[in-house]
Amino acid sequence: MTVNKRYPLMKMNNVSVTFGFLEALKHIDLSFYPGEILALVGDNGAGKSTVLKVLAGLYQPDEPCSVEHHGVPTQINGIHDSRELGIAAVFQDQEFCDNLDVTANLFLGHEMKDELHRIDIRRMEDEARRVLAQVSSPIGLRKPISTLSKGQSQMLAIARTLLDDPDMILLDEPTASLSVTQTAEVLTYIKKLRSAGKSIVFICNTLPDVFAIADRIVVLRHGRINGEHLTSETSYEQIIAEIAGVDSGEFGNESGFLSTKSRLNDQRKLIDRDDSPATESGPAEMHFSASDDAL
Ligand SMILES: Nc1ncnc2c1ncn2[C@@H]1O[C@H](COP(=O)(O)OP(=O)(O)OP(=O)(O)O)[C@@H](O)[C@H]1O
Numbered sequence: 001m002t003v004n005k006r007y008p009l010m011k012m013n014n015v016s017v018t019f020g021f022l023e024a025l026k027h028i029d030l031s032f033y034p035g036e037i038l039a040l041v042g043d044n045g046a047g048k049s050t051v052l053k054v055l056a057g058l059y060q061p062d063e064p065c066s067v068e069h070h071g072v073p074t075q076i077n078g079i080h081d082s083r084e085l086g087i088a089a090v091f092q093d094q095e096f097c098d099n100l101d102v103t104a105n106l107f108l109g110h111e112m113k114d115e116l117h118r119i120d121i122r123r124m125e126d127e128a129r130r131v132l133a134q135v136s137s138p139i140g141l142r143k144p145i146s147t148l149s150k151g152q153s154q155m156l157a158i159a160r161t162l163l164d165d166p167d168m169i170l171l172d173e174p175t176a177s178l179s180v181t182q183t184a185e186v187l188t189y190i191k192k193l194r195s196a197g198k199s200i201v202f203i204c205n206t207l208p209d210v211f212a213i214a215d216r217i218v219v220l221r222h223g224r225i226n227g228e229h230l231t232s233e234t235s236y237e238q239i240i241a242e243i244a245g246v247d248s249g250e251f252g253n254e255s256g257f258l259s260t261k262s263r264l265n266d267q268r269k270l271i272d273r274d275d276s277p278a279t280e281s282g283p284a285e286m287h288f289s290a291s292d293d294a295l
């Protein structure tokens, strides 16, 4: 594995999050590295989204400053703070304003203004073209958002995170309800972000997608870490067993498991294999292939 393991970008030290009587996260120790895709998996309610929301500043750990940024204990009090730290997030059920076009939705709440404080459409469209080119997504800038496919909306949500050139990108089930081809596009794109040295946290319960791109897999169960592995050193059986909280031997002969395995092979064929993780000598160049005509 070529990820730089020496200096975590972010670190959770014994993070717990309690809602009333419910302990959503219990004593989580987790490091996040540049140039790495970390997959968070676990059953419904395991605490995956809560981890992301702590990093994004939407939920506060019970113990103040139990999150470190570049080794410095930090209080992240909201999206504004996390943006300042170079963290961007795409949450589950990303919402857009149906009555606005693609550009307006990209900049919602962060519109660019000219010197007279008027909204600067031309500058916003230039910037929109730049970020959409990065996700290789041929989406017309003036299209009403309601005309986009599910996959295009997902790409737009990811593109929106790139406006601030973040160091860390949090993705909560970005491939949920996408077609096979759209999923492959999103996964290929996530790999490009890794090559550019970004730290990616990828929540996903589709194990073929996880095994196709993640460098490290962390299993959450009932708010605790129930397993942490380099993808190259673990197996489907082990991850499924840790998600379910049972012995991995119980999954060895299941036909469902075998069909999942063959899906993994199909997924790997679809995703661009030329890409490789960033090395310690520095992130690789990003190459994009968007068609300008479409913008
Ligand atoms: N704002 C909140 N108030 C109260 N309880 C919450 C809140 N947010 C999350 N929880 C609870 O914390 C636990 C973890 O929730 P979380 O959303 O992190 O799970 P998850 O692993 O993302 O699940 P899913 O796969 O369904 O998205 C759940 O029991 C959930 O009901």
Ligand SMILES: [Mg+2]
Pocket (backbone or CB within 6 Å): 048, 049, 050, 092, 172
């Ligand atoms: Mg969730």
